[in-house]
Amino acid sequence: MKGYKVLHEVQNVGEIVMEKKTAVGRTMDITIQVVGTSPGSTAVDIYSASRGSLGDLGANYRIIQEIYSVLDRKLASYKIS
Secondary structure, eight states: OTTEEEEEEETTTTEEEEEEEOTTSOEEEEEEEEEEEETTEEEEEEEEEESSSSOOTTHHHHHHHHHHHHHHHHHGGGOOO
């Protein structure tokens, strides 16, 4: 995804740590974890936090929604109804 930098990946745990710089220069730390819930099913957990003490005005929420949206588009053909 454009604008994101992968910092660390742990394949055996299913975790990716990345960062994104905002337009005003703040850095957001994002952790994505893929967890097996049952045979053939997985769940994706996303955590996003801004560095610094000021609020983010909902930016972390929008980042999480953007990542889920991209995952939905990319993995739509694999979904089980």
